[in-house]
Amino acid sequence: MNSNTHPSTTIESAKPAPASSNPVSPTQVEGVSRNFFLLSLYQIVLRCGWIFKTESIIIPAVLDMIAGEGWVRGFLPILGRIGQSCPPLLYADRLRHLPLKKWSLAGTSLGMALAFGGLAAMFIPGVDAAIGQTAMVVGFLGFYFLFFCATGLNQLGFGTAQGKLIPPHLRGRLMLASNVVGAVIAIALAAWLLPKWLYGNTIQVNWIFGFAALAFVGSALSVVGLQENRDNSQAGVFSPKRLIWESYSVLRDDHRFRLVCFIAAAFGFSLMLFPHYQALARERLHPDLSRMIFWVIVQNAGTAIFSLLGGPLADWKGNRVVLRMMLFGVMILPLGSIFLVHSGEFGIRIFDWLFLFVGVTPITFRAFTNYTLELVPTELHPRYLATQSLCIALPMVLSPLIGLLIDLTSFEVVFCGISAILFGGWLMTYFLVEPRHEPGHHVAYGEMDVDPDDEV
Template identity: 90%
Template sequence: MNSNSRSSTSIELAKSASATSKQVAPTQVEGVSRNFFLLTLQQIVLRCGWIFKTESIIIPAVLDLIAGSGWVRGFLPILGRIGQSCPPLLYADRLRHLPLKKWSLVGTSLGMAAAFGSLAAMFIPGVDTAIGKTAMVVGFLWFYFLFFCATGLNQLGFGTAQGKLIPPPLRGRLMLASNVVGAVIATSLAAWLLPKWLYGNTIEVHWIFGFAAFAFMGSALSVVGLHENRDSSQASAFSPKRLIWQSYRVLQDDHRFRLVCIIAAAFGFSLMLFPHYQALARDRLDVDLSRMIFWVIVQNAGTAIFSLLGGPLADWKGNRLVLRMMLFGVMILPLGSIFLVHSGEFGIRVFDWLFLFVGITPITFRAFTNYTLELVPAELHPRYLATQSLCIALPMVLSPLIGLLIDLTSFEAVFMGVTVILFGGWVMTYYLVEPRHEPGHHIAYGEMDVDPDDEV
């Protein structure tokens, strides 16, 4: 099939999906304010749990306590991204035909709570010694993987529910409200509770992970009341081979989305470094575990600060500009960390604030999601979002190798290599289209006309 015929196939598919969306759009207008509030609440409560399991700080530090090797730490990114990418790819078609998308959010949030509750139980005093070191490491990685399987399905469900229930002019505002309010509340909880459970080089993991599980359960309950009309469509027979082939065809046929996915893959390389920032600081700056409390607070403050910039900018100028700016911030992380550990007293004083830029990561994920939601009609959202998530995950197969390379060479060599890849991805954002500048970009909502200045 030549490129012209592939393009026409994509256009016809998009037109067909848009026509379907036009038919159901009037029923989706109702309850926008209520849904905006509940989806924002779900993200706020979720963030309150997330801050107690920060995978760039707390999770790798706990794994270091029971394992202590860079190559073991290197499994965290690959398990996390495979969990967030492969299950959504297989589930996307089912979710597309699920009559009420909110039940997917409820179920997957409960799955996140169950996984972290199991992790917390492993660290109850007496249980950890009875299990033994090897079983602790294997169990830790297993429940961590299950948690991110549930997280990937949850993120797909949230993106799909948002695409169905929240109009494009309000999605940036939802990102702003959930991240800023969520960061303030989560940071306050961390400042209050973490010093009780993390002091000196002592960490009471069962309390920290147990609180995270409790918050994830709360996020599940918060979306039960979503106002959502039932979708009526029949799912086809489940076939992993067909689903993978469909994702390949999406990349093959849609050149605009293919460029997004290449940039997403470059962003994926940065995620492999997250477990190693805290190891770099503890190794080169000789800080104890209690310093992580401040890092967690700074990271979540960064999410709030960059949401204040990214949310309104996304509604005003579009997600392409937000994506470009956030990727530039992500690129600062590995470069800045190496510079600071070689800057003497200045580096010791300033390194803590580098975690502000770790807070950009959730905004970058949301920018990728919101960009894709505007790029294609609503009928195609689950498939495109799942494919994009898989592309972010692809570099993660190298994650254990990254940890081994740090052990064999140095933090500097690996971090600089990833910086070069991130720079290439950032440059490619200048070749992205802005969906809002294309005719019919609101077509996924039919005749729905929403003023971004309306009160929600």
């Protein structure tokens, strides 16, 4: 889309294009196989770093160590979602015209590594004492925000690269391969390394975060070999006002995508609770910090388990049904946590396993992305994905207020209120269309089409 394109013409062009009848060469199929493997490897290595910085468990626990207030913890979701939403909105048009998308993916992964390297350096023995508590809190939140700015650009880059290089009928398989294999390897690493750095009520943050940074560097190197045709298009003049207007026009004119964004906003409310699950467990059940090792393992196991369900189902039935199922899992999570802390000895034994449902969240994000990738043609992917990410982030401005409300009222009041919002979002999924079943739905990506019978 150039800078002179009127917003109303954008939505008109979003109708699915007819499939091409051009034959697929063996070289093209080989390229799909290579890219499938490398993008799977990329996500596997990324997950091996991600498990050491789990923002629902390790990150808030470390912040509680240096701050301790619920309202400070409440800044984590808003900083994370602003970082994942606003920079992609400004970057989407540039990414669309970038000749090779893999360099954006590699560069943003290095940015993630740099941010976590800075976090790790803050917790080197002696450095933390020299900095002081206030500077530690500010620095922690600052590096956390920079990390998620890089993560937001990275997720936009991955979604765009996937839309360009992987045909729709293989995207569920990609999610399955990367999440299941990645979870198994990440869990093994966590079970091996975390007990060395997290025992009793002692946590060696510099080693945990330093390993995460190293894994992010490895993920950046893994995408250098992607086989990608250069895109030949000229970016228009950068204008934040125009970019915001284009996102608004997408929501105004595309009623199908507007409903997706309403559901995405409801999902965004659930993300505000993630730092508070571990706080609920620690305040009501009083486990040692070392219990977080098991929580991290269970959460990543949940991602693998739900990928085994969601990946094949997405390829078979489409992403609408996967989105509906995963949102149901997200919806019952806050209600289940409140029920268990009031269930006596039974709740104490079962609460750890609740983190299985936290593992639904990455699959839900991927279902939103894959649904949108099929809803519009390739050239509109960056703009639509950035707009969708912004809609997920909008509720997050209330995140510090949510932390304060927990301090002033109770976990029960806040968790039940957000469950009601999630129930409304889940009901709206029954009004979504399934793009794969629409006439003229295409499997084209980049400059070639791939026969659905071709195997990776």
